[in-house]
Structures are given as C-alpha cells and as structure tokens.
Amino acid sequence: MREVRGVRGMRGHFRRLTAACTDRAGIGAGLRWKLSAAIALVGALVAVALSLVVHNAARVSMLDNARDLADERIMIAQRNYELSGRLNFPNTKIDDPELPEELRKKVEAGRRATYVADRPGGAPDIWAAVPLKNGHVMSLHSGFTDRSSDILKDLDQALVIGSIAAVLGGSALGVLIGGHLSRRLRKAASAANRVARGETDVRVREAIGGVVRDETDDLASAVDAMADALRQRLEAERRVTADIAHELRTPVTGLLTAAELLPPGRPTELVLDRAKAMRTLVEDVLEVARLDGASERAELQDILLGEFVTRRVTAKDPDVTVHVVHESEVTTDPRRLERVLFNLLANAARHGRPPIEVTVEGRVIRVRDHGPGFPADLLAEGPSRFRTGSKDRAGRGHGLGLTIAAGQARVLGARLTFRNVRPAGAPDDVPAEGAVAVLWLPEHAPTNTGSYPMLPQ
Known part of the structure; x- marks a missing residue:
C-alpha cells in the first residue's frame, strides 16, 4: 500500500507540475513583451550612451579644429603686425578687455594659447592670444562657425533617428524571439498536460519541434524522461497489483466455497461475510488493474438515458429518488454505465446520509447525498485507491x-x-450540506478515448 500511495503521490505531483507549467505557459504573452521591453530598454540605454559619446567626440573634434584655425590666424596676425606695425587682421585686438582671465594669465606668462568659452544657449566662443614684443597682448575672437553648428545639429538628428530605429528594431526582435520561445513553451505545456491525462504516446520533445536546440529542448527531454519513469512505475504497480489479485482469487474462491459448507450459525455468517468482502476486494483490484492498463473497450448501444437510470436505480435501491429533467438518447456501454452509477450510489450510501437523489438532465447524471461532503483531497486530486478520505467519510x-x-x-x-x-x-470552513458526483456523458461515441463501438449483429 505504501508503494501504491507513493506512485499515486508521484502522479499527483506530476499533474501539479504540468499544471504549473501550463500556468507559466500562460505568461507566454507576458514573456514575449517582457523580453521585448528588456531588449528595448537595453537598446535605448546603449543608443543614448553611444549618442552622447559620438556627440561629445564630434563636438570636441570640431572645437579642436576651430582652436587650431584660430591659432594659425593669430600667428599670421602677429607676423603682419610686427612687420607693418598696423593691426589689419579681422577680429583681432590689442589688449582686449573682454579677454578671458585664464587665457590672459597664460599669455602674460609668455605662452601662445587658445581658449573655448561656452555661452549658455549659444555657440561657444573661440579665443586665441599671443604676447607681443612690446609687452602687449594680441587676441583673436571668433565664434563657432554656422557650418560646424549645422553639422553638429545634423549629427544629433541622425543619432536620434538611429536610436529610435534601434529601439524599435530591438523591440520587434524581442517580440519575435519571445513569441518563438513562448510558442515552444505552450507546446511543451500542452504536451505535458496530455501526458498527465494518460496519453502515453505523447512526447514533449517531438511536440515542440524546431531545429535549433535550446533550454526548452532540455526541459522537454527532462519532462519526457520523468514521464517515462512514471509510466514504468505505474506499469510495474499495475502488474504487481494484478498479479497479487489474480493469485488471491483462487484461494479466496476456495475459502468462500469452504465457508459455505460450514454448519449454519453466527460464526459461519461472519466467515462468509468476510470471505465475500475479500472476494469483492480482489475483484475490484483486478478491475482497477485492467482499467489502468488502458486496454478496456466500450461495447456501445443506443439507450434512453432517463429510462435506463430510473429502471436500474429503482431495482437497486427503491429508496433513492430519481428525477428525469430532460430525456436524451445516448450511445454508451450500458454495463459500464451501470457500474459507474452503482458505485456512486454505494459511495453515497456508505459515506453520506439520506435522502439520496439521482437527477438526469440530458446527458448529465447527478448523484447527491446529504452527508458531510467529499474530502478536500478528493476534490483537489480526484479519486485515489485505498484512500477513503477524511474522518467523516472514512473507516x-x-x-x-x-x-x-x-x-x-x-x-x-x-x-x-x-x-x-x-x-x-458560505466560506470553506462551513460544513457541507451534501456531496454531488456528476457524470458528463459525451455527445458522440467515445472513439476518441481508444474505445471502439460494438455494432449490433
């Protein structure tokens, strides 16, 4: 029983894992836009940084050229002044009072120098100065040329356009990459869900496809390996359970036969009762093993569902109330449908309280009792063998x-x-007023479950 519970727990964990994968696959669109936003943000930061670097480098280069040109002009103006004694070079002055103080100090120290003075909101001023032999200072004052300003503006405009194009291109690339990745994750989650539902021929790695291998393929391979291991354990469990039940059938049948030969009395009744209970348990275990093997096939017939349920339930337990809200003709296996119906009634009678009501509405059958309700584990994970639920419905x-x-x-x-x-x-801590099991019959014959219809002879 521990092994059975362990494998069932592993199956439940696998289902929860695939459900989590599906939830995360739900972030596929979010992943696409998050990746796009991340690429756009990085692209914007890189574009801004490169634009600033290029702008500053171009500005520095143009200012250096302007200073070199001003230096050449002041040298020419100095030679002309010293040869002719007249100041005939444009934009030059002797002892200009507006000469920047820093540049004046350098010239007074006997050095020829240039200087750039930034003007708020305008083009920078270019200064060049040189000391004269008579102790005066000759200076040349010019501005940043219009052509250089236009070139710098054109460069800034090109950088802005390039930055916007880079951000948009990065966003589009992020959408494409994220969309491709999210599609692969969705396919992987869908295939994993199909595996969790019992479709043993599904391979997650094949479902996602693709030529280039990435981390999604590693995830798919890991899920496939886990699913294979789970299938092997479940198959081993099924074989062991079936073998044990099959081996027990013969001695249990012999025990029941021997008990029937005992003389009448209370001890004989107790032995017969326990022997019949053991035989029922062995038969149930064998049936579970056959169902787990996915080899069972339905023998389909057309029946009137309301009439069928009313007749079988009344014959089984006249105290159960049957309501046919809407009659419907269905194609199903009557023997298996009866088995499902009787098991639901037996569960309601054993663990619930009367009155027990059966409602037929179209293709839907509801079995309700007025007991303490189903345990939380059953509602969360579905029925599990050898687990009878909470204290109220256990024992x-x-x-x-x-x-x-x-x-x-x-x-x-x-x-x-x-x-x-x-x-x-009412909140969840309020006691339940009953339990409802609902059987939803399919609209068409169950050929999509691996079953095949048995045609009437």
Whole structure:
C-alpha cells in the first residue's frame, strides 16, 4: 500500500507540475513583451550612451579644429603686425578687455594659447592670444562657425533617428524571439498536460519541434524522461497489483466455497461475510488493474438515458429518488454505465446520509447525498485507491469504488466530477450540506478515448 500511495503521490505531483507549467505557459504573452521591453530598454540605454559619446567626440573634434584655425590666424596676425606695425587682421585686438582671465594669465606668462568659452544657449566662443614684443597682448575672437553648428545639429538628428530605429528594431526582435520561445513553451505545456491525462504516446520533445536546440529542448527531454519513469512505475504497480489479485482469487474462491459448507450459525455468517468482502476486494483490484492498463473497450448501444437510470436505480435501491429533467438518447456501454452509477450510489450510501437523489438532465447524471461532503483531497486530486478520505467519510471501504467509477467513465469517454454543496456565499470552513458526483456523458461515441463501438449483429 505504501508503494501504491507513493506512485499515486508521484502522479499527483506530476499533474501539479504540468499544471504549473501550463500556468507559466500562460505568461507566454507576458514573456514575449517582457523580453521585448528588456531588449528595448537595453537598446535605448546603449543608443543614448553611444549618442552622447559620438556627440561629445564630434563636438570636441570640431572645437579642436576651430582652436587650431584660430591659432594659425593669430600667428599670421602677429607676423603682419610686427612687420607693418598696423593691426589689419579681422577680429583681432590689442589688449582686449573682454579677454578671458585664464587665457590672459597664460599669455602674460609668455605662452601662445587658445581658449573655448561656452555661452549658455549659444555657440561657444573661440579665443586665441599671443604676447607681443612690446609687452602687449594680441587676441583673436571668433565664434563657432554656422557650418560646424549645422553639422553638429545634423549629427544629433541622425543619432536620434538611429536610436529610435534601434529601439524599435530591438523591440520587434524581442517580440519575435519571445513569441518563438513562448510558442515552444505552450507546446511543451500542452504536451505535458496530455501526458498527465494518460496519453502515453505523447512526447514533449517531438511536440515542440524546431531545429535549433535550446533550454526548452532540455526541459522537454527532462519532462519526457520523468514521464517515462512514471509510466514504468505505474506499469510495474499495475502488474504487481494484478498479479497479487489474480493469485488471491483462487484461494479466496476456495475459502468462500469452504465457508459455505460450514454448519449454519453466527460464526459461519461472519466467515462468509468476510470471505465475500475479500472476494469483492480482489475483484475490484483486478478491475482497477485492467482499467489502468488502458486496454478496456466500450461495447456501445443506443439507450434512453432517463429510462435506463430510473429502471436500474429503482431495482437497486427503491429508496433513492430519481428525477428525469430532460430525456436524451445516448450511445454508451450500458454495463459500464451501470457500474459507474452503482458505485456512486454505494459511495453515497456508505459515506453520506439520506435522502439520496439521482437527477438526469440530458446527458448529465447527478448523484447527491446529504452527508458531510467529499474530502478536500478528493476534490483537489480526484479519486485515489485505498484512500477513503477524511474522518467523516472514512473507516469503511477501501477507496476503490470511486476509482473504478472514474476509470469506467474514462472508458466511456465521459467526465466524472465531484463537488460539495454549501449555502450560497458560505466560506470553506462551513460544513457541507451534501456531496454531488456528476457524470458528463459525451455527445458522440467515445472513439476518441481508444474505445471502439460494438455494432449490433
């Protein structure tokens, strides 16, 4: 039993993992836009940094050229002044009072120098000065040329346009890359969910496709390996369970036969009762093993669902109330449908309280009791063998009835759900007013579940 519970727990963990993958696959669109935003942000930062670097480098280069030109002009003006004694070079002055103080100090120290004075909101001023032999200072004052300013403006405009193009291109690239990655994750999550539902032929790695291998392929391979290991353990569990139950069938049958030969009396009744219970348990375990093997096939017939349920339930337990809200003709396996129905009634009678009500509405069958409700584990993970639930619904049975019902519903292509009945708006800690098991029969014959229809002879 520990091994069985361990494998069931592993299956439940795998289902929770695939559900988490699906939830994360839900962030596919978010992943796409997050990646796009990240690339756009990085692109914007890089573009701004490069624009600033290029702008400053171009500005410094143009100012250096302007200072070199001013230096050459002041040298020419100095030679002309010293030869002719007249100041005939444009923009030159002797002892200009507006000469910047820093430049004046350098010239008074006997050095020829140039200086750039920034003007707020305008083009910078270019100064050049040289000491004369008579102790005076000749200076040349010019501004940043219009052509240089235009070139710098054109460069800034080109940098802005290039930055915007880089950001938009990076965003588009992020959308493409993120979309490709999110599609692969969605395919992986969808395939993992199909594996969790029992489709053993699904391979996540093949489902995502693609030529270039990345971390998504590693994840898919890991999920495939985990699914293979889980399938092997489940198959080993099924074989062991079936073998044990098969080996027990013969001695249990012999024990029941021998008990029937005992003389009448209370001890004989107790032995017969326990022997019959053991035989029922062995048969249930064998049925669970067959259902787990996914080899069961439905023998389909057309029946009137409301009439069928009313007739079978009344014959089984006249105290159960049957309501046919809407009659419907369905194609299903009557024997398996009866098995599901009787197991739900037996569970309601064993763990719930009367009155027990069965409602047929179209293709939907509801079985309700007025007991303490289903345990939280069953509502969260579905039926599990050898687990009878909480204290209120525990202590009787082996937890195989609902497991068999769910397995037979799967063969029919139907869906079996469970819920508790509580007053409208009541919190979860309020005791339930009953439990409802709902069997949803498919609209079409269950050929998509691996079952095949048995045509009437």
